[in-house]
Amino acid sequence: MKQHSIAEAQIDVTDIWSYEREQLRVEKATTSQFQDLRQAFIPFYILKKHVPFVSRIAVQEDPSLTTYYENYERRLGHDDQSAIDYFKYRGAFYDMNESCVIGIEDVNKELYTELFALKLRQLEEDDDQLKWMVGFHYHKEFHGDEKSFKDLLSSLRLYSDMLPPVLLSSLRDMADNLETLPPKEEYQEKSDLVSRASEELSKEEETPNQTSNDLTSQEKRSGENEASVLLGNEEEKLIESSCAPIPIPNEGQWTTEEIDHFFSFLYQSRGEGEGSYLTREQVETMLQKGIAIPAVPLAQKYKLLWSPRYTKKFVEYFIHKFITHYNLKEKKRILIFFGSYIEDFSLALHPKTLQNLNKNITGDKPKNLLFKPEDYLPKRFH
Incomplete structure (x- = not known):
């Protein structure tokens, strides 16, 4: 099996949103379907405590940001919404290109299943990557709970309108043969590498006083x-x-x-x-x-x-x-x-x-x- 990353397996709504926007561009999805999905994704960025890139409060405290804020306000009302990669929430603008990973503990089972199905749409032609993703969720999200995980895979039949028959067939085979998935140790090794890299980041270079005073x-x-x-x-x-x-x-x-x-x-x-x-x-x-x-x-x-x-x-x-x-x-x-x-x-x-x-x-x-x-x-x- 070729090497894959943890990021490839995680459910990142930013990845899903980008993929579905491309489906709209090539006319494999309708504008209304895309807009419904876009609106459904917005709460996830709030749930994961993303930081706005500009806000009404920031403008009040720094008037030089006024034009910047107004430009994004104007685009929301006039530009093609499929080209808009941000959203407004309570007077603040958030970037939809920022990674927004959702785990099973963040949402209910029904919503997690739908997100799982949307993620799978991107992998329909890559059986190797499909096994990597399924194995990740089995080991890391479900912690090897066979019954709960098989229930999830079984529930995916409800999304047969978005998942091709060959992919659903592969998932049924995997559910019957969970031992063929990549072992837990492979994901642990990848996770350990990410953790060690994160631990090495502890202090930022001291910034000049004049920059600090402007904040x-x-x-x-x-x-x-x-x-x-x-x-x-x-x-x-x-x-x-x-x-x-x-x-x-x-x-x-x-x-x-x-x-x-x-x-x-x-x-x-x-x-x-x-x-x-x-x-x-x-x-x-x-x-x-x-x-x-x-x-x-x-x-x-x-x-x-x-x-x-x-x-x-x-x-x-x-x-x-x-x-x-x-x-x-x-x-x-x-x-x-x-x-x-x-x-x-x-x-x-x-x-x-x-x-x-x-x-x-x-x-x-x-x-x-x-x-x-x-x-x-x-x-x-x-």
């Missing part, structure tokens, strides 16, 4: 909670000098060579007199440990050499392309990675400004794009 007391608390959720750590601080780099899960299965090739656009010559965004040596230093948050951000960060023709927006567009194919759920942590090395993205190192940076890097294609992402992306992503 309201509520936003300080909000930022602390955001960092905690973001890095899976109970402490509000991000980085401790004695820690090893923290790798970011590579859901897109990029090889080292593919990563190096993609970011070679940063040091590619732009023609006579234009130079490049960074030097090759700078890019190699940034990537020497892979896509991993360093123990300590670079003291003298690299500055992008951009011009009216080769703008910073080009780099943001390429970074968004990379994040989309590497691990969209970890967008903020990937921005922290870049902010640890590149001055132009150092706003990512502070929770408050990370929120703004996260929302501003949207993947909007710049005009007169002089580099083509297809020349740098692995062919499987074309």
Whole structure:
């Protein structure tokens, strides 16, 4: 069996929502079905205590956020709702791209079964991944309770309108032969690796006084909670000098060579007199440990050499392309990675400004794009 991650097996409503939005785009779902599902998912983000990226309270305490807040308000009323990746709740806006994992203890049995069925829709053509997911829930969520787990699998027949017959048949076979699922130890080993990585994150780099003074007391608390959720750590601080780099899960299965090739656009010559965004040596230093948050951000960060023709927006567009194919759920942590090395993205190192940076890097294609992402992306992503 090929290697899979814990994230692949968990029920993350963000994954489900993204998948169902794609089904709408290719006309395999109706707008009303998608909107019903979108509204049904919103309470989960509140249940899991997600932090808003901007709120009415924040605007009251920092009027400079007014235009930012109003832009998101306007989009809710005018834009195509299938393109909206956030929601408003009690005067605050929340990001639906943030990972939102739901466990069996969070909801009742009926709702968990429906979420389980929605998750399965993504795996219908991958029997190997199907076994990995089913085994995870059997061992980790149901703790090996055969009767309860078989009841869950049996209940999935109620969702035959969304699950293909071949998948339901595979699930029946698994229910009859639970011993063929991956052993509990495989999931424990994966969980231990994640736990050890989380434990290494304990303290954030000290931020400049002027930045700290700009924060309201509520936003300080909000930022602390955001960092905690973001890095899976109970402490509000991000980085401790004695820690090893923290790798970011590579859901897109990029090889080292593919990563190096993609970011070679940063040091590619732009023609006579234009130079490049960074030097090759700078890019190699940034990537020497892979896509991993360093123990300590670079003291003298690299500055992008951009011009009216080769703008910073080009780099943001390429970074968004990379994040989309590497691990969209970890967008903020990937921005922290870049902010640890590149001055132009150092706003990512502070929770408050990370929120703004996260929302501003949207993947909007710049005009007169002089580099083509297809020349740098692995062919499987074309």
